[in-house]
Amino acid sequence: MDAKKKCALLVRNGYVITMDDDATIYEHGAVAVGENGRILEVGDDAEISARYDPGREIDAQGAPVHPGFVECHLHASYHLFRGVLPDQLVESESFDTFEGHFYNTVNDEEEYLSVLLACMELVRNGSTCFMEAGTILTPEMAARAAREVGVRAILGDAFIWDQPQGFAQGKTDAAEDGCLTCAAQAKLHTELRRAPKTRAEALASLGTELQRNSDPDALVTGHVAVLGLGTASEELMMEAKACADAASVTLNIHQSYSPADTEADRKRFGKDPLVHLFETGFLDRNVTFGHANHLTDAECEALLDRGTSIAWAPAASMMWGHGSSLHGRHAELWRRGANIALGSDSPNWSNDFDLWRQANLAVMAARDVHMDRTFLIAEDGLYMATRGGARAVGLEKQVGSLDAGKRADIVIHTLDRPEMVPSTNMIRNLFYASRSKSVHTVIIDGRVILEEGRFTKLDERAIYAEVRKASQSLLSRMGHTVEANSVPRMRRPA
């Protein structure tokens, strides 16, 4: 008999959902991981364990094991003000009344702490990789936090824009769009002191984060993020596209989020935004749109033709009432072969970084609006969170499935949760009942980051205490008093 091969780590006795091309599930499966943090082999437990002599063995005790989720649309530095924006705040005021002041007050240490908490939350909920939306003033703070937690991060340069008249509202000039509120807000907009003001300034920082990609094994890498929603001139968008193409990375941009910014884009391009971007060559396989809640038939065809990805953020749309479930084309595009990934957006837009919740909401919303139980099923949500995400961030050869040669980004659940009992059908119990609640152990790049629900190398309580203190300090320096929800109709007649 041949001698056993060495491996660094062996995950045994798992219900292994590989998410490979054949959607293979090993009901009694094992995953062998090499010293280099890559998967050596996935298969039946009896066969794999007979072949390998592991440095360390983890017994999954029959619980689900799946590839780590890939978070494709999020703002990682807003955690110090999670939940601060009250329900009565209208979105068009969120930038001028809050976020502008936040950016002019926040310091590097606070960005670091915020991203540190965001990374911990992602991992705790089963995500092992995230692509940030290019809204961290000092990306190195995010890189430091991601490395400390041990999570895979894909960062972009901050605020690649050249007409920052308030983002998320698509504010255009008043005479043209006749929106007095928009015009007033555009005049009042807060200048972000540390963000680029002109195209020249934006171009000077564009591509800086790509220097991280010189190390092919780096946990923290760079991509090209453009804020979008009318804040970038077409010239800047095309420069950014060329930069992403030259570096073979994803170009990540907010697009067609609300009816207002979609309409503003339609006005400036003279046609449906995605049709215009199709014609100019911007629309491509390496482009990922955050949100894309409002698309016409012609735009859907353009997107399908070019293989462009969408990071669907269902909770963010539900939170602010943008109609992605009712008017979005995500589920339909997915069924027609488009790549749909998922995103949590930010801690006032969804307000948790939990891709299990996003996947569940996406599937449920699609069924409800189409009045069809089979319109999307649990496996569709799992695919969006894994393979869909991996492709949307440009790492489809590295992560997204448990395949030999890929990075060992592995999530192990536990069956010791009421929601996981009885285990009649593992996928349905996982997707509809337990979701992230049963996440137990998380491995990233072959390293055990979370074990039995606790971080292996972080003092969680000390970090939480520090974040609480930093949040109070930041809000008080901003002069911000946190308001309660005060919608008048809540005072019901007796």
Ligand SMILES: [Zn+2]
């Ligand atoms: Zn966003």
